[in-house]
Amino acid sequence: MTPATAPATAGVEASERAFTMLWNAALHEATRQDLSAPILIARVAREAGIEAMACVGAAVTHDRAALIGHSAELVGMLTLLWATAGVEPEEIWTELHKRERIGTLLHEMAYKPGRPKRRLTRPWRVDSTKLP
Template sequence: MTKKPSIKTPVKAPSKASTKAAPKSSPKKAAPAKKSVKAKEILEDTLSQSADETVLDRLYQVVLSRKGTDPSLSHSARLLSRGTYKVAQKFGEEAVECLIEAVAGRKDLLVGESADVLYHLIVLWVDAGVAPEDVWAELRRREGTSGIAEKASRPKENLSKKG
């Protein structure tokens, strides 16, 4: 609560100064407006990056850089050093936790668990030698195709082996 009043106080002070010096603040208003537009654009870029592959590509590079490093210094290195079974097991655990939060309707917790799932999926990719660009290419290939049509286009031999 003490932070809110301290935040409000500096905000009020500049606005009083800008109303006292109207001619001088006109050029200054243009600059802050540009800054706020730029800040808004940066925020929008940051938010859009969270939905595109760049943030995941960066995370992939970090996890990849941890492969083979000291497991006591990096969680990613520790996971990768434990082998594919443990990496896959951890991914599965995180996926189940994500599902639990979704079913419970706890959106805020679902967001966090979703981030955990994506991180552990990337650890699984690194372990398996899968590059993000391969996944992005597959998603682009499927884009604009209905799920029903995409499933129908899969080789039939996979289905016949089950029966």
């Protein structure tokens, strides 16, 4: 490991540990209460939505401290929602990885080196690498 990659790797490991702790807390909360009840699932979903809106509001108003605080709460509520709904984090990471790969492949198809540039209507051409 080079000195340049050591801090990045340490940051990833710290993030993974933090998420593992968050996930364990969400599982504990989900098992402590009967969060599978539809009313409680709706409550968790509503609270996650409120935090998501608060994040958007903080971002629009450029309130960095509020964005950080609401983002942390949103991640916590989202994790609790996953635990409540019986969704494993690996399922989310797999879906995100799949979307990233599809986006990369479409981008490579659209901008393959050596491909002649044509001025045709290309509904398949990807002009962005944003995830679907």
